[in-house]
Amino acid sequence: MMMLKKKSIAAALLLGALASQAWADPAVTLVAQPDPAVVGTTLSLDVLISGISDLYAYQFSLNFNPAILQVTGVSEGAFLGTAGNTFADAGVIDNAAGQISFLNNTLIGNVAGANGSGVLARINFSVSSVGSSTLSFADALFLNSNLGDITVQLNGRTLDAVAAVPEPSTYLMLAAGLAGLVAWRRRQPA
Template sequence: MTKLTCLCGMVLALLAAPASATTLSFAAPAPAVQVGDTFTLDVLVADAPDLYAFQFDIAFDPAIVQATTVLEGDFLSAGGRATFFLPGTIDNSAGTVSFTANTLAGPGPGVSGDGLVVHLSFHALAVGQSSLSFGNVVLLDSALMELASTHMGGAISVASVPEPASVVLFGIGLAALTAGARRRGRHTLPNPDRT
C-alpha cells in the first residue's frame, strides 16, 4: 500500500507541475560596443505557446546609452497574418522605452516557439555598464488570457575608443622624420670647395 501511495503522489506532482513559462530576454549586443557607436539590441521570446499579443517597458541607464529607434521583430508576423505594432515612447531623460506592444490582427491562433519580437537601436554615450530590465510585461494567448512569463534582465558594456598604440605612434613619427631628412637631402646647397 505504501508503494501505491508513493506512486500516486509522484503522478499527482507531475500533473500539478506548471508548464514552462514564456521567457523574454535581451540578445547580447556586439561584444565591443565603444563610445560613439550606434548598435542594435534584440528582444527575444522563448517557449511561447500561442502568443497573440504582448506589451512591455524597458529601462536603461541614460548616462551610458540613449535609445534611438524601436522596430518590430518578425516573430508575430511569422504567423502569416497582419500585425499592429506600437514602438512605444522613448524617454532618454528617464532611461525608458514605455509601452512597446504588438498584436496579431483578427481572430485565429497565436504563434508558438522562439523568435525575435523587437529590435532596439541605441547610441553609446559614455564608458560604463547600463543594466537593462523589463517592466509592465503582459503576454496574451489567442483567447486573450495572460501567459505565465519570466523576463531576464541584461546589460550593455561600453568601452572607450581605443587609442593608437605607442609603437604605432613611434613608427609614424619615425616615418615623418625619415621623409623630412630625404627632402632636405635633395635640396642641399652647392659645396664651395668643389671646382
C-alpha cells in the first residue's frame, strides 16, 4: 500500500510539472552571435519567440548601451511569415540614446496567427568598445488574430563585449620578425 502511494504521488508531481509547462506564458529571448561580442566586429542578435499560439502582430522597443553597441540594421525574422503575408517595420533607430523604438510586424488579411517558435527579428550591431550592455524590452505588445492581447514573458539579458584576441599566427609573425631583427643587428659592424 505504501509503494502505491509513493507511485501515485510521483505521478501527480510529474503531471503537475507537465501541466505547468503547458500553461506557461510564451517567452521572448535574445540570442547573440558571437557571444561574447568582440570589439571591432558585427554582432547578430536574434529575437526569438517560443511556445506561442495564434500570434498575429507584435511590437516592441529594445534598449541597449550606445557606448558599447551601435545598430547597423534590423530585418524581419521568418516566424510570423509562416502564417501568411506580413508587413514589417524596423522601427526608429536612435544610436545616440541606445534604443530601437516600436519595431513591429503584422500579418495581412483575415488569417490565423502563427504558432510555435522561431525568429521574430534580427538586429545587427557594430561592437565599438569593451564593456557590458543590458538589452531590455519596452513598449511590448503581442496580439492574436482577434486582436486580443497575448501575455508574453520578455527575457532581456546582459551582453559582454571583449577585446579581440590576436590569432596564434600573429604571434608567430611577431616572433619571426624579432628573430630577423636580432640576426640583422648581430651582422652589423660594431
